[in-house]
Each structure stands twice: as C-alpha cells, then as structure tokens.
Amino acid sequence: MVYFLSHRAHKDYPWLQVKKGQQICKVVADSLADLLEWGREFGLNRPHMSRSGIPHFDLWGSRLALLDVQGAKGDHKRLYRSRFLRREKE
Numbered sequence: 001m002v003y004f005l006s007h008r009a010h011k012d013y014p015w016l017q018v019k020k021g022q023q024i025c026k027v028v029a030d031s032l033a034d035l036l037e038w039g040r041e042f043g044l045n046r047p048h049m050s051r052s053g054i055p056h057f058d059l060w061g062s063r064l065a066l067l068d069v070q071g072a073k074g075d076h077k078r079l080y081r082s083r084f085l086r087r088e089k090e
Contacts, residue, residue, distance in 0.1 A: 001030050001034065002027060002028070002029045002038045003027070003028050003029065004025055004026070004027055005026040005028075006023065006024075006025045007024055007025075007026075008020075008021050008022065008023060008024070009021060009022050009023075009024050016058070016060065017061070022061075023060065023064060024058060025059040025060070026056050026057070026059075027039075027056055027057040027058075027059060028054060028056045032047075032055055035047055035055055035056070035057070038057075039057055044057050
C-alpha cells in the first residue's frame, strides 16, 4: 500500500527549487517493491532515502500534478506518521 503526506515546506530547499511555504508531498509504501511500482507508473525510478532509512518520493511543483494533493491529506497524514515515523524511534 502507498501512503502520502502532504505538507508545506518549512524552509527553502534551493537544490530542489522549493521555497518556504510551497506544497510538497512525500510518498512512501509498505515495501520498496510497492514504492518502485507506484513510481514507475509516473516515470519516477529513484526514490530518496530519509535519515531513518525509509525510501520515499518527494513531489513538488509540476510533479504534484501526478496526484490529487487535496486527497493526500487527513487520514493519510495520520497513517504516515503512525506507520513510518514510529520506525525511527524503534
């Protein structure tokens, strides 16, 4: 299963050309295979690695058109935090 965390950038990320306050969506999945399969559908083939070692895709700017960002809020944010951020503490 694939999960989304839609949020606003809390600072500028010049290497991504993202300014503070711009919309970003983090895409994670239950497995690397699920994540890569989802990414291939949209021409994405190289996920990023978070500090905790969780592979993910970051979507911003024109790449947000790949999904309905408004649908990536609410329960998705809660699910992402409970499933993936919890791993960092274990």
